[in-house]
Amino acid sequence: MNLIKVAAGVVNQTPLAWEGNKRNIIGCIEEAKSQDISILCLPELCITGYGCEDMFYASGTCETALEILQDIVEVTSGIIVSVGLPIRINNRVYNAACLIANKQIRGFACKKNLANNGLHYETRWFQPWPDNQRTELTIGEFSYPVGDLIFEAGGVKIGFEICEDAWIANRPGRSLYLQGVDIILNPTASHFAFFKTQTRERLVQDGSRAFGVAYIYANLLGNEAGRAIFDGDAMVAQAGEMLVSGTRFSYRDFYLTPAVIDIDKVRLEQVQNRLTFSGTSQKVPFLYDFPPIKPIKQRFELEHWEAKGFQKEEEFARAIALALFDYLRKSRSSGWVISLSGGADSSAITGLCYLAIELGVAELGLEGFKQKLGHIKKIQDCQSVQELSKALITNIYQGTENSSNDTRYSASSLAESLNTTFYDININGLVETYKDLIQGAIGRNLSWETDDLALQNIQARVRAPSAWLLANINNALLLATSNRSEAAVGYATMDGDTSGSISPIAGIDKHFLRHWLRWLEHTGLDGQLKLSGLNAMNNLQPTAELRPLEAKQIDEEDLMPYDLLNAIETAAFRDKKSPKDCLELMELEFEGIYSKEKLVMSIDRFFRLWSRNQWKRERYAPSFHVDDRNLDPRSWLRFPILSGGFEKELADMHEYANDSKGKQRRSRIGF
Structure with a gap:
């Protein structure tokens, strides 16, 4: 049998963080070598980070990426590795994957189809590479082939589909198949969305079947640049069979998803197909001795939490928790501050911060978690999740005469159950001070009959300075508490509940959020990690509590039913x-x-x-x-x-x- 051990490598990168990105890439390569991997696929633009935005225009970005590439080359003895980076040719920038083998650059395959919708703006920075075109890139004293390339290592043909290439109808894999390619590598930066992993699995599995190849797919991980979350999806398929898939939403810097592929099996799949051979790509052959590999049992399985019927609930919890952790870590902040009203939105965000700690410690261990947040000195002596929660999460309840005992209890009971730092202050005096100032200036008293909206908004706005002050004192992130349903109709007070440096749930509708909070209380992550402290909040009607209590203000009456x-x-x-x-x-x-x-x-x-x-x-x-x-x-x-x-x-x-x-x-x- 002609067996080769391959792996998809996942890395958690940061735009333009050169040394950290290089360290993760080299760590992943060294781990692959220790596991006797022969071919390692790393994600798209992993040297620079995917979200560099207009810094892709800067000549220094491409030049530094090539410098880092040469450092990476030095650790690739005995292994074939693909790494992603931008390259500049004739004053145009291309999204490329560099194939390295045995400490030598073999060439650069370039992305042909650029993502240009939603979060993606690739046509702003990159040029699509035209079919059948090749040129050279000079690095120092040597020139390397660039463009529409197929690499041949020891008789095994390797081609590329780079991320968006696999998502179009006439994907490049068809041309590679017609030229007898054995392995397709797909370095990708595919942002997380609910249920998107199933679509990726179909692309990989169907591609391996339709093209009769082994297909290796490697995605980025974590909150890379602020908005997009990458789930670290990685998988290997061959000839229509999904061999393995990796862990998603990991807190590690890098990890591997290894598999053993059978080149004879993929060639049998191709030889039984009668489509005409087509030779269009330039072939780049080089010597490489694949070590002998024994067959192993491989079985594709869903992650344990994906198989329990609550995938959206689980994905939401895990994605946002990881994003909050990464945002905290990469911004070098020392914790989170949430203005906890006792309602669904602020309770959900507090719970998500707590989940970031629970999930991070569960995977990394207590010491590993503290090490990843090594810049936060106050947590280094913490000996439990509860102590970490006290140090990292600060809640402040800011009541007025219109606040009820129910919401105060909802807030305090959640904070107590999660062991967060909790402050309860009354801001009614501040509200009255602002009212008195304006009443004196305009010469009349403000009333609910004539000034309803103004009197509601001043209460929400007065809460912001105290929360910002706590965030500044603690060098912490203030988290805004608006959801998507409120954003759609403007049911939020600017510089009030919209205050914050990041808005974790602004992409989530209130109808789902309320369901998720009940699920988190009664079912929980993987059926085990539940937050019982949500009980009081889950039994309340959503209300802004900005009108007098006798008005019995209810959000859905102000707006419309959330569903x-x-x-x-x-x-x-x-x-x-x-x-x-x-x-x-x-x-x-x-x-x-x-x-x-x-x-x-x-x-x-x-x-x-x-x-x-x-x-x-x-x-x-x-x-x-x-x-x-x-x-x-x-x-x-x-x-x-x-x-x-x-x-x-x-x-x-x-x-x-x-x-x-x-x-x-x-x-x-x-x-």
């Missing part, structure tokens, strides 16, 4: 449906649940609030990306700050609704 809001938002701005189309869809989805009048009123309200609140979405703190419903205008969904407000479209909806009601009345009286 309906989420459905309208999805139809209107993910799927780009008109108000009339939204009404037809909502009538179908909520038949027997909400009246037609309720649907019409809610859709009208949603579109009007959306249009007048784009300026708020432009100012929100950066959010973590979790799916294609993201509303962040800087990375996903753009909308004009000033617009016509859908006046014509809403008029069309009302005309349709009224006409439909007239037809129904006429049918009931026999016309």
